[in-house]
Amino acid sequence: xxxxxxxxxxxxxRGLELNATIGFTxxxxxxxxxxxxxxxxxxxEGETVSRWQVLLEVTVSAIRDQIAEVGADxxxxxxxxxxxxxxxxxxxxxxxxxxxxxxxxGSLSTTAALAICVLxxxxxxxxxxxxxxxxxxxxxxxxxxxxxxxxxxxxxxTIALAVRLYGNxxxxxxxxxxxxxxxxxxxxxxxxxxxxxxxxxxxxIFAILAMVxxxxxxxxxxxxxxxxxxxxxxxTGD
Amino acid sequence: xxxxxFIAVISIFTAGLTIAIGSIGPALAExxxxxxxxxxxxxxxxxxxxxxxxxxxxxxxxxxxxxYCFVVSMILIFANPFTNLVAETAAxxxxx
Numbered sequence: 001x002x003x004x005x006x007x008x009x010x011x012x013x014r015g016l017e018l019n020a021t022i023g024f025t026x027x028x029x030x031x032x033x034x035x036x037x038x039x040x041x042x043x044x045e046g047e048t049v050s051r052w053q054v055l056l057e058v059t060v061s062a063i064r065d066q067i068a069e070v071g072a073d074x075x076x077x078x079x080x081x082x083x084x085x086x087x088x089x090x091x092x093x094x095x096x097x098x099x100x101x102x103x104x105x106g107s108l109s110t111t112a113a114l115a116i117c118v119l120x121x122x123x124x125x126x127x128x129x130x131x132x133x134x135x136x137x138x139x140x141x142x143x144x145x146x147x148x149x150x151x152x153x154x155x156x157x158t159i160a161l162a163v164r165l166y167g168n169x170x171x172x173x174x175x176x177x178x179x180x181x182x183x184x185x186x187x188x189x190x191x192x193x194x195x196x197x198x199x200x201x202x203x204x205i206f207a208i209l210a211m212v213x214x215x216x217x218x219x220x221x222x223x224x225x226x227x228x229x230x231x232x233x234x235x236t237g238d
Numbered sequence: 239x240x241x242x243x244f245i246a247v248i249s250i251f252t253a254g255l256t257i258a259i260g261s262i263g264p265a266l267a268e269x270x271x272x273x274x275x276x277x278x279x280x281x282x283x284x285x286x287x288x289x290x291x292x293x294x295x296x297x298x299x300x301x302x303x304x305x306y307c308f309v310v311s312m313i314l315i316f317a318n319p320f321t322n323l324v325a326e327t328a329a330x331x332x333x334x
Contacts, residue, residue: 069291163305163309164298164302164305165308166309170309170312171305174312189278201294201298202298205295205298208291208295209295212295
């Protein structure tokens with residue numbers, strides 16, 4: 001049994017192999033880009049708004065609200081990155097109900113690439129806000145003795161991010177495959193429905209965790225800068 | 239019993255043991271987290287949005303321990319690196 005779409009070769013041309021992971025990733029990308037391009041080319045500000053525009057507006061504003069609730073002051077800055085992560089993973093997982101489609105997130109290569117994007121985005125956003133020196137100093141918090149632990153923490157949470165998404169999606173595929181050979185028709189359908197739910201929740205969690213990581217990198221800075229201001233905030237919050 | 243069979247037996251046994259022991263902790267932890275969250279929602283229904291979001295995120299974090307065990311057992315069964323190693327050494331031994 002195959003546990004990843006990596007070994008499924010879609011077609012081969014002069015020694016160049018296109019495996020299912022890359023092929024379906026391109027499919028999802030094309031779907032997202034063409035879909036949103038087709039909708040945004042006919043935006044209207046009048047009284048009649050097409051239902052697809054409403055769909056996009058609802059999606060974007062919901063992602064914005066979620067980013068703001070996690071604690072970003074300015075959701076617009078993180079919206080492109082976090083929103084892309086969420087939309088890509090959600091589309092890739094939800095399309096799993098289409099027969100013949102294998103979610104590209106069921107391959108460790110895809111999820112590792114996404115996790116590495118998060119690993120790079122955290123220092124980029126943080127340096128953009130506070131500069132290189134202050135960002136480097138967060139690795140020495142609270143004492144320079146903690147440097148190796150901070151580095152290990154950075155690496156292990158990236159691995160955890162990748163393996164969590166991969167394991168969830170792959171387990172759904174494998175369980176459906178096993179159930180088809182044991183109890184055909186009914187139970188696989190149930191597990192597919194469960195897989196839809198898990199896929200959406202995992203997409204949400206991946207995006208939220210990426211936002212939490214980015215937010216925590218800048219929040220330590222804010223607390224270090226103005227301890228009195230944050231104390232005031234907590235007091236008024238109580 | 240030759241070494242390939244031996245590796246297969248131990249892999250399957252270990253895979254079962256991995257998922258069995260590895261799912262005990264996350265199961266208890268998820269039950270506890272869900273129970274606490276329900277209690278918190280019952281006490282403060284206004285905060286149910288925040289509580290539900292935090293619950294989902296923490297459930298995913300807790301669940302990832304079980305998922306790691308699942309991934310390890312799947313690797314042991316379907317993508318075991320040692321079965322290929324044994325096959326290669328057997329082929330080398332037969333060829334040389």
